[in-house]
Amino acid sequence: MWAFLGSECLFFGTLISTYLVYRNNSLVGPYPKDIIDVPVTSVSTFVLLMSSFMMVMTLNAIRKGDQRAFRVWILGTAFMGATFLGFQVFEFYEFAIEEHEFTKCFAEGCIEGTWGGLTPWTNLFGSTFFVMVGFHGAHVTVGVIWLISLFGQSLQGNLKQKDALRVELLGLYWHFVDIVWIVIFTLVYLIGGNDAPTDIQAYLDQGFQLVQ
């Protein structure tokens, strides 16, 4: 399992490097600054982090052989994972469908305009963002399915105290996915969230006008 997680590190490492290499290289908008919503994502990040806490409680319960507590905690973990996914679907939907108004001021004056939706094929930011965050979401989805499967096994009576190792492995996976999110959240939302061209020419080239 540790080897598998090591392997996953390389997987996300490559996706994240791609994002970093292409950061600020998008030729057309929308840019991260115009679209990233840090407060909303902070809430979903908090939910995911708390689910890791619940995972710890889940493992603790099965080690003690407490089936009732185990079922409560594992369902709670799955529920919080699903909540995180709900936030992500909402975010993707909003990025892709909504129009995004923006105002940017430079020494020469201010520019106002509206971007269309951000999709994976809009610009480099879109491609890297959706594929990276999407793969993370896919991992969370697998985790949630895994959690629910173990819950089902517990209901059937196939998951006993001596099977704690199976829960522990799921726990390792779940914490790993969580840690990856911390990296992505920091890089994409907190650091990259303010990315936008610093040169007015980039906007003029796309047909926007100075507002007086």
Place this chain on the structure above:
Amino acid sequence: MVTAIIFFLVAGVEALIIRLQLARADSTLVDPETYNQLFTMHALTMIFLGVMPIGVAFFNLIVPLMIGARDVAFPRLNALSYWVFLSGGLLLNGGFISGLGSPNSGWFAYANLTEEPFTTGDGMTFYSLGLLVLGVSSMAGAFNFIVTIINMRAPGMGLMRMPPFVWMTLITSFLLVTAFPVITVGLIQILFDRSFGTNFFNTQAGASPLLWQHIFWLFGHPEVYILILPALGIVSEVIPTHSRKPLFGYPFVIFSGIVIGFMGWGVWSHHMFTVGLGNIANSVFTITTMLIAIPTGVKIFNWIATMWGGSIRFTTPMLFALGFIFMFIIGGLSGVTHASPPADAQQQDTYYIVAHLHYVLFGGSVIGLFAGIYHWFPKVTGRMYNENMGKLHFWLLFLGSNLTFFPMHIVGLVGMPRRIYTYPADAGWEGYNMLSTVGAFLLGASFLIFLHNMVRSARKGERAGNDPWDGRSLEWTIPSPPPEYNFAEIPTVYSRDPAWDLKYGPTGQDETYRETSNGPVSDGLSNGPEGAGYGSETDAQSLGIHMPSPSYWPIIVAMGFGIAGALFIVGPWFSAIGVTILVLGLYGWAAEPVSKEEH
């Protein structure tokens, strides 16, 4: 193993067509498009479907025997790995099978030439899907070996008592699980670019094609070591056994293997000296590339020192091991020449590179694997191959490969570029190319001898006995072919050469003592009932050994991968059918009762 050899033959035939085409100037045997597909598929098939799986087949056959285990840690995962490999191989060749067109952009598939407007047709889609599926197979196999080697060694076999081949397996497995995720991401990016219109390598959106080269070679260079390390391990087994001396400098051989594994990660940009990374980057990668020659050289000196003063038997496996050393030195030396960027600027994309890579991949990996095939053939089949035919095979192959690949050095230095489907008559390259083609057909002939020898000997060869080579590792202490459960009684290991201990007494005896063919059986090991050997009973059940029951779920899961991939070509959403089969298969697998009894 048989599947891998079949793929290997397909790739060999592709190579022969390429050589036929290049034998004469202005040849029109195949058209440029077919030629592109041929050289791409030749490389892909040789690397991913030939050499790598043969290496993995050895891991499967030999590693459990060498460490005194009854099987690998996860037999069903192993089955999955094989079936996924098969579906990945079929998928990669799907272009030929379905007639939709094969990959044609080289195995390196440089972006942005692989983007939709530049490469049309489904070839590159087959490429990404095939390699993605093969990646799953390799990773599943590699995890299995890591767990097997770490957890299932016989009592007493510390890490530094493991046979060198097991060590190289471990290192290769770690390289596999770390290198494949990188290419997985690259392949996903290409696939998404082509199928869903993302912009990863779309220069019009500001993307950099260099990113692909970095991702590809960051995978590609460890991949080179994935191909060569099994061969290094095999040679480290064959030479001591056939020189009847313990491996000289065992810790150095092991640690240089580990160092190669680590440094393999730090040299990838030497594939990219000519893209303009700047002097500092080029210098750094020059230094790391030259440094990696040191551990490789250490190994070669250790092999030579092992043979020094040994009583060498020139059997077929030994000949192949010696051929390996010879060819690998040439390949290694030419490799150091293009570690230097100015020299590389001249050699890049010429036949000089083709010569180098064939000396290390063919002269190195493939000859090393042949040494292994001959060495363990009696163990696996229980019968001896025909020694004369084996030697004939070796000499034909040795001559043929030098005749094929040596002229490529020269023709490359006088300017013949790679990957051209023909060349003008006045370029002066015809003679060299003709030599190469003749050599290639010698190689082809040597394979026919090999196949004949293998098929015939497996059915009618002489009985080999348990220990035809007077071997030094555990696999020679059990019957040939090994019973299903390998070891009737799990052995205890006290040294690096447990089988010799068993036969001649504990290590520390002088060499001449070992050469006597029937030394007294010592108490160096906790022996089975007969004294020498651990496999005396015949029936697993009667010994109360639990064997895993056969399972069909791995095949279903693997089919899921194959179907998902094949339907992706039709339309991305159709692959949902394959994914459904896959998920159902996984649940069936998980629900299948595993026998509760412990070994």
